[in-house]
Amino acid sequence: MRILAIFAHPDDESYGPGGTLARYARAGHRVDLLTLTRGEAGSLGICKTLAPEEKAEMRRRELECAAETLGIQSITLLNYPDGQLNTISYQEGETVVAREIRRRVPDIIITFHDSGISGHPDHIAVARWCRNAVQRLDVNVRLFYFGLDARQAERIPNRPLFPIPHTDITHAIAVEDYLKIKIQAIHCHQSQLELWQRLQSAHGGYWQNAAIEYFMQVWPSRRTQALREDLDL
Ligand SMILES: [Zn+2]
Numbered sequence: 001m002r003i004l005a006i007f008a009h010p011d012d013e014s015y016g017p018g019g020t021l022a023r024y025a026r027a028g029h030r031v032d033l034l035t036l037t038r039g040e041a042g043s044l045g046i047c048k049t050l051a052p053e054e055k056a057e058m059r060r061r062e063l064e065c066a067a068e069t070l071g072i073q074s075i076t077l078l079n080y081p082d083g084q085l086n087t088i089s090y091q092e093g094e095t096v097v098a099r100e101i102r103r104r105v106p107d108i109i110i111t112f113h114d115s116g117i118s119g120h121p122d123h124i125a126v127a128r129w130c131r132n133a134v135q136r137l138d139v140n141v142r143l144f145y146f147g148l149d150a151r152q153a154e155r156i157p158n159r160p161l162f163p164i165p166h167t168d169i170t171h172a173i174a175v176e177d178y179l180k181i182k183i184q185a186i187h188c189h190q191s192q193l194e195l196w197q198r199l200q201s202a203h204g205g206y207w208q209n210a211a212i213e214y215f216m217q218v219w220p221s222r223r224t225q226a227l228r229e230d231l232d233l
Helices: 018-026 045-049 052-070 090-104 121-136 150-155 176-188 190-200
Strands: 002-007 030-037 074-080 108-112 142-147 171-174 212-219
Touching (some): 018 030, 018 052, 030 090, 045 190, 121 212
């Protein structure tokens, strides 16, 4: 099976479905990554003191570290403007995503839920580009939105988060055995560790809150079927 993960920022792959990506990569599946921006608008921690170009370079190296840790085989890192993906036309966004789908021929595409999870407009834009691209292309691919379930979102304090509505969740992937790898990948993103501090303060602890990663199969739509525990089903 070939998985293509598509995200707005370097670090989304790790803080997002990093456990699932590590799990499938270690099971021998191919995982490729498309990251649309270089993260040059980052505003956490050390990013406050760096120029955009310095941030982009630092975050490129962090992404390479995380990809290697998770078992991602290739990174396509593009240079769309961080924080401004909603200014790119849908047509252009779809075309970029479609080009990568034709190149990588994935069985599965994973991106963030179109709530943006944190509501970030870049995440929302990329989710829409992915959905539009798979609808337009005549290829046999399944699109999954990754997101939090309501309980996970509630346990993380001081942060407005937008979970996947319970009835929309189609897949629940157990990643407890891969959390060490996910946390290692998160730590590759040294410039973004402020976010890690927040996640660690989750009620019940990070480990418990992150043991399952939730997905909604968006394409082809499968709303009425029972919850699955393997993306390959
Ligand atoms: Zn992001």
